[in-house]
Amino acid sequence: MERGEAKSKKAGGPPRLCCICNEKRPVLKRPKTLQQICRECFYEVFEEEIHQAIVNNGLFKSGERVAIGASGGKDSTVLAYVLSELNRRHSYGLDLFLLSIDEGITGYRDDSLETVKRNELQYGLPLQILSYKDLYGWTMDDIVKMIGLKNNCTFCGVFRRQALDRGAALLKVDKLVTGHNADDIAETVLLNILRGDIARLSRCTSITTGEDGPIPRCKPFKYTYEKEIVIYPFAVSNPHHTYAYFKKLDYFSTECIYSPNAYRGFAREFIKDLERLRPRAILDIIKSGEDFRIATTTKMPEQGTCERCGYISSQKWCKACVLLDGLNRGLPKMGIGRARGGGVNGGDHKKETKAGSTVKTLETKQCGSLDF
Secondary structure (H helix, E strand, C coil), X not given: CCHHHHHHHHCCCCCCCCCCCCCCCCCEECCCCCCEECHXXXXXXXXXXXXXXXHHCCCCCCCCEEEEECCCCHHHHHHHHHHHHHXXXXXXXXXXXXXXXXXXXXXXXXXXXXXXXXXXXXXXXXXXEEEXXXXXXXXXXXHHHHHCCCCHHHHHHHHHHHHHHHHHHHHCCCEEECCCCHHHHHXXXXXXXXXXXXXXXXXXXXXXXXXXXXXXXXXXXXXXXHHHXXXXXXXXXXXXXXXXXXXXXXXXXXXXXXXXXXHHHHHHHHHXXXXXXXXXXXXXXXXXXXXXXXXXXXXXXXXXXXXXXXXXXXXXXXXXXXXXXXXXXXXXXXXXXXXXXXXXXXXXXXXXXXXXXXXXXXXXXXXXXXXX
């Protein structure tokens, strides 16, 4: 017996009905509105909100080639499914592709890529896979063996962002879309405030970034709660009644084996605590990030190109090249930290030696790029 129905019968009244169609029994309560709705209405409002985010922000133009950053996880799998459905239903006129990055994490990424390969067949979307090994000569397993677990997410986040851009260029696409949801963006706002990262704070809430670069990135899930995508603990009748569950989508649910100590995880837990107290806290944090104003006297980094690889960079060398140089020289901690002043990457770093001296460090990106 449904919980809502049980309460109604106990009170002597009729069973509770969906607050939208007023015909069927509800199966979940939406976190943003607290509405109890049925499965069919949930499909409709979930997909329509994403469609409105796409249309209202002019994310795409007819005829564009669009790459979907696909990891095999919940967000990117739902994004691939929904975007392919909306493209067909609303005649966006897009050519869609799946783009996956193989970081070289045994027991994690190799398994998730099998999911992406199944998605390729399920959704009829061409798949391109690039690996860290081919791009950089290193896998994340190799990097972790050298540097340990403390700063490994910094390497992965920097390399992954550049790898996605390289893959997008290889596919000759006009846009790259990622499955970052509202929870992710709220976490990023908080992280950038805690780190005093003004440059990223000023753009991390944008639904489209990199418009001045070769391949803009879009986040169609900017206003979509993670709980509605896959893990919804306040469902009326079942704790797993979410979009991915209802649609029986094929996704990989295991977390990265190297990410438990990532700095982002602490922000994630804080956001979840806030959400339990006030569900709209996630959207409020995003709105706060959008309303931040940078003082005109604040000196912002000027974007240029890396002298070594040609990738976008505000320093002489891009972060990926600095990190890679440290790895190849056997000095993996050399590139950990924020660049300031002069030096190879515009930073006043102390040189690390094999004898064990260290560089001046400040934690930077952890578990993904902070500006997406």
